Amino acid sequence: xxxxxxxxxxxxxxxxxxxxxxxxxxxxxxxxxxxxxxxxxxxxxxxxxxxxxxxxxxxxxxxxxxxxxxxxxxxxxxxxxxxxxxxxxxxxxxxxxxxxxxxxxxxxxxxxxxxxxxxxxxxxxxxxxxxxxxxxxxxxxxxxxxxxxxxxxxxxxxxxxxxxxxxxxxxxxxxxxxxxxxxxxxxxxxxxxxxxxxxxxxxxxxxxxxxxxxxxxxxxxxxxxxxxxxxxxxxxxxxxxxxxxxxxxxxxxxxxxxxxxxxxxxxxxxxxxxxxxxxxxxxxxxxxxxxxxxxxxxxxxxxxxxxxxxxxxxxxxxxx
Amino acid sequence: xxxxxxxxxxxxxxxxxxxxxxxxxxxxxxxxxxxxxxxxxxxxxxxxxxxxxxxxxxxxxxxxxxxxxxxxxxxxxxxxxxxxxxxxxxxxxxxxxxxxxxxxxxxxxxxxxxxxxxxxxxxxxxxxxxxxxxxxxxxxxxxxxxxxxxxxxxxxxxxxxxxxxxxxxxxxxxxxxxxxxxxxxxxxxxxxxxxxxxxxxxxxxxxxxxxxxxxxxxxxxxxxxxxxxxxxxxxxxxxxxxxxxxxxxxxxxxxxxxxxxxxxxxxxxxxxxxxxxxxxxxxxxxxxxxxxxxxxxxxxxxxxxxxxxxxxxxxxxxxxxxxxxxxxxxxxxxxxxxxxxxxxxxxxxxxxxxxx
Numbered sequence: 001x002x003x004x005x006x007x008x009x010x011x012x013x014x015x016x017x018x019x020x021x022x023x024x025x026x027x028x029x030x031x032x033x034x035x036x037x038x039x040x041x042x043x044x045x046x047x048x049x050x051x052x053x054x055x056x057x058x059x060x061x062x063x064x065x066x067x068x069x070x071x072x073x074x075x076x077x078x079x080x081x082x083x084x085x086x087x088x089x090x091x092x093x094x095x096x097x098x099x100x101x102x103x104x105x106x107x108x109x110x111x112x113x114x115x116x117x118x119x120x121x122x123x124x125x126x127x128x129x130x131x132x133x134x135x136x137x138x139x140x141x142x143x144x145x146x147x148x149x150x151x152x153x154x155x156x157x158x159x160x161x162x163x164x165x166x167x168x169x170x171x172x173x174x175x176x177x178x179x180x181x182x183x184x185x186x187x188x189x190x191x192x193x194x195x196x197x198x199x200x201x202x203x204x205x206x207x208x209x210x211x212x213x214x215x216x217x218x219x220x221x222x223x224x225x226x227x228x229x230x231x232x233x234x235x236x237x238x239x240x241x242x243x244x245x246x247x248x249x250x251x252x253x254x255x256x257x258x259x260x261x262x263x264x265x266x267x268x269x270x271x272x273x274x275x276x277x278x279x280x281x282x283x284x285x286x287x288x289x290x291x292x293x294x295x296x297x298x299x300x301x302x303x304x305x306x307x308x309x310x311x312x313x314x315x316x317x318x319x320x
Numbered sequence: 321x322x323x324x325x326x327x328x329x330x331x332x333x334x335x336x337x338x339x340x341x342x343x344x345x346x347x348x349x350x351x352x353x354x355x356x357x358x359x360x361x362x363x364x365x366x367x368x369x370x371x372x373x374x375x376x377x378x379x380x381x382x383x384x385x386x387x388x389x390x391x392x393x394x395x396x397x398x399x400x401x402x403x404x405x406x407x408x409x410x411x412x413x414x415x416x417x418x419x420x421x422x423x424x425x426x427x428x429x430x431x432x433x434x435x436x437x438x439x440x441x442x443x444x445x446x447x448x449x450x451x452x453x454x455x456x457x458x459x460x461x462x463x464x465x466x467x468x469x470x471x472x473x474x475x476x477x478x479x480x481x482x483x484x485x486x487x488x489x490x491x492x493x494x495x496x497x498x499x500x501x502x503x504x505x506x507x508x509x510x511x512x513x514x515x516x517x518x519x520x521x522x523x524x525x526x527x528x529x530x531x532x533x534x535x536x537x538x539x540x541x542x543x544x545x546x547x548x549x550x551x552x553x554x555x556x557x558x559x560x561x562x563x564x565x566x567x568x569x570x571x572x573x574x575x576x577x578x579x580x581x582x583x584x585x586x587x588x589x590x591x592x593x594x595x596x597x598x599x600x601x602x603x604x605x606x607x608x609x610x611x612x613x614x615x616x617x618x619x620x621x622x623x624x625x626x627x628x629x630x631x632x633x634x635x636x637x638x639x640x641x642x643x644x645x646x647x648x649x650x651x652x653x654x655x656x657x658x659x660x661x662x663x664x665x666x667x668x669x670x671x672x673x674x675x676x
Contacts, residue, residue, distance in 0.1 A: 104596045
């Protein structure tokens with residue numbers, strides 16, 4: 001099974017938090033305990049939207065040691081391809097859906113003397129689980145959380161009430177910014193930095209930490225890319241002997257699955273590398289959008305990540 | 321079946337023996353008449369009833385005596401079990417994995433009673449009945465990894481996963497094929513595999529690491545590895561090479577059938593849930609040439625594999641000097657007939673040896 005082990009769950013709570021974010025609680029349909037996980041893990045949620053099978057990754061935000069239920073928080077992306085909108089509008093309490101076993105591509109480095117967490121917007125969710133994990137083991141952490149406005153600050157009230165000394169919130173609309181330079185200068189030896197948020201924020205943290213002499217291994221980030229829509233294109237599969245039309249709002253991976261192919265995946269967001277596919281020939285331009293291939297590999301054009309990358313041109317032939 | 325635990329030794333007088341049951345379920349590692357490295361991974365989700373693949377952690381007739389041998393090794397050299405400070409959580413993960421698996425797979429031998437974090441563990445074969453608090457190190461007589469691996473056959477490497485690599489940051493290693501945990505502790509995947517010939521050039525380790533980094537919770541994997549050992553020694557460590565290395569010179573045409581053992585490792589891989597570490601159990605099975613060649617297919621094939629193995633591999637596996645004597649012995653069990661594909665003994669279908 002390409003996406004790993006799966007679990008049938010029922011939606012037992014659907015809680016709107018603000019204009020953009022809704023929280024969902026899942027419990028196992030068979031009533032058995034869910035697998036324990038580690039803070040930072042995500043699950044891939046499968047949604048049956050008519051004929052279309054939507055699969056989106058979401059960070060698990062609940063206590064990793066609580067096997068009774070999982071929770072995720074979903075930010076509605078009105079410009080996206082519709083997965084988050086579908087969850088907001090069409091999935092309700094009582095519905096049964098399928099999720100993957102937890103997968104962690106953003107785990108804590110347990111050697112760290114201190115964990116410095118930097119969150120932007122909905123990027124707060126993996127930290128909620130990591131904080132619960134660290135509190136249980138008396139770990140040393142500090143969170144700096146940047147939100148657009150007070151009303152869009154998901155979980156700000158809970159976090160600041162429970163951890164008044166460790167949580168620092170910054171409001172964009174009040175002109176507040178994380179003073180990253182000062183923050184990085186003041187950290188004890190053995191601190192690890194974690195960032196989850198928009199791409200610009202992640203790049204900014206990596207760049208600034210590198211300029212300040214932080215080792216790359218001490219700076220961790222996670223960004224799942226949502227596949228972007230684009231022009232429709234045609235793909236020829238040599239092993240399967242099939243020709244596939246990829247629609248404007250469909251990813252190449254989804255198109256392959258639609259015609260019965262089963263490429264492996266874990267994240268569906270350009271990060272895990274599982275769906276890497278060899279390009280036999282391409283007459284046109286591969287639009288690489290993943291974090292997995294190196295710049296050299298992208299330039300060489302011999303590989304493509306079907307989960308997020310697309311193609312524009314006359315013919316694309318893949319070894320699949 | 322009820323397992324009859326043998327009272328035997330893996331040192332000094334070497335009273336270790338395999339029963340007929342153990343011989344026929346031996347994990348013979350050669351699926352064809354030749355051998356070359358490959359990543360050869362498959363899912364670890366059971367296997368034929370009675371085979372060593374059936375359970376998550378196989379328990380066999382050697383269990384009690386193997387655990388006694390482990391205790392002797394640890395008493396002499398405590399550094400065979402080490403865990404860096406950040407690996408304690410992974411140790412609890414491993415303890416839970418083994419206790420849950422063994423109590424489900426062998427309910428007559430092992431029982432686990434859980435009341436929240438208060439756990440009671442009953443190990444009948446070893447006469448253990450302990451109650452402790454899960455995730456509280458002070459409530460066990462050893463660290464969690466050491467506690468459970470003193471009760472589980474096989475070596476255990478607990479690998480931290482970070483920076484797109486695996487790190488040998490904890491382990492219990494007393495039945496190893498000539499490598500040292502104390503030496504490898506803290507090394508990454510490429511560093512600890514540096515001594516292996518040929519495989520680096522073949523890109524084996526790049527592919528293997530990529531596979532291992534992606535092993536997920538609920539989807540364990542396995543593979544076999546093998547070497548040769550003179551006398552049924554579990555502890556063939558570099559630390560004790562001065563004791564066992566010399567024994568390789570004691571082979572004679574008369575005793576080789578009894579003394580020369582094929583040593584097979586059933587290696588499994590499990591993602592650990594709380595720590596996101598990977599545990600790599602390496603279970604050692606020994607079988608003498610004399611016993612192996614009672615299975616006609618295995619006798620034919622073993623001769624061909626040993627004969628055709630590249631000299632670098634025979635050197636690395638430490639038997640190049642004894643290879644001519646091994647071939648003299650094994651050739652009497654190879655009548656040139658073809659062998660059936662796969663590792664299984666095929667006792668019903670393979671023809672008996674035609675003596676020339």
